[in-house]
Amino acid sequence: MQALTNRAKEVSREPMTFMERLYLPNIVKGMAITFSHIFKKQPTIQYPEQKREFSPVFRGLHVLNRDAEGRENCTACGLCAVACPAEAITMEAAERMPGEEHLYREEKYAAKYEINMLRCIFxxxxxxxxxxxxxxxxxxxxxxxxxxxxxxxxxxxxxxxxKNTAPEEYAAARGAARV
Ligand code: SF4
Ligand code: SF4
Structure with missing residues (x-):
């Protein structure tokens, strides 16, 4: 308590002028600013009916991509997990079996791929x-x-x-995607 008292500092304040004590000029000034906004274009939007345009550099939810033949592109190499500063990505690799060439592009694929969105900083x-x-x-x-x-x-x-087996879902997903 003693230490706090020693650190206490007195702040001097200029006495208010007559005009400041009246308050009215500042109220009028504040109201003028408020009314000037009535005639400006409203920045609010009716979300979710109305959606805001995204910035070209906006980064949202992740999508795992497929190649033109519909096969999974990911080879579970782990580079994304290593690059992730938030340690949000975990995966388990698996070997592609004969007969699975139409599912996975390379010999190895991600049997499990998870992203913790609470950790992700996008x-x-x-x-x-x-x-x-x-x-x-x-x-x-x-x-x-x-x-x-x-x-x-x-x-x-x-x-x-x-896109080959679920073209509508694919188109909807692409519509929401920035690729
Ligand atoms: S694990 Fe998959 S998504 Fe991650 S860098 Fe490798 S190929 Fe890309
Ligand atoms: S923080 Fe999110 S966006 Fe950044 S590397 Fe990790 S998973 Fe990807």
């Missing part, structure tokens, strides 16, 4: 690091959730639909 370094064009950040938000577990996105949440 920096885009995973996208930069990927040598296979297998991951990119779209223009969609991660929707709200009630549990922490709900923010861990697995491969099923991230993988873009196959």
């Amino acid at each position: 920096c885009g370094l995973c996208e930069e690091a990927c040598p296979k064009d297998a991951i990119y950040l779209s223009e969609t938000f991660a929707p709200a959730n009630f549990t922490r577990k709900g923010f861990i996105y697995g491969k099923n949440d991230l993988l873009i639909p196959n």
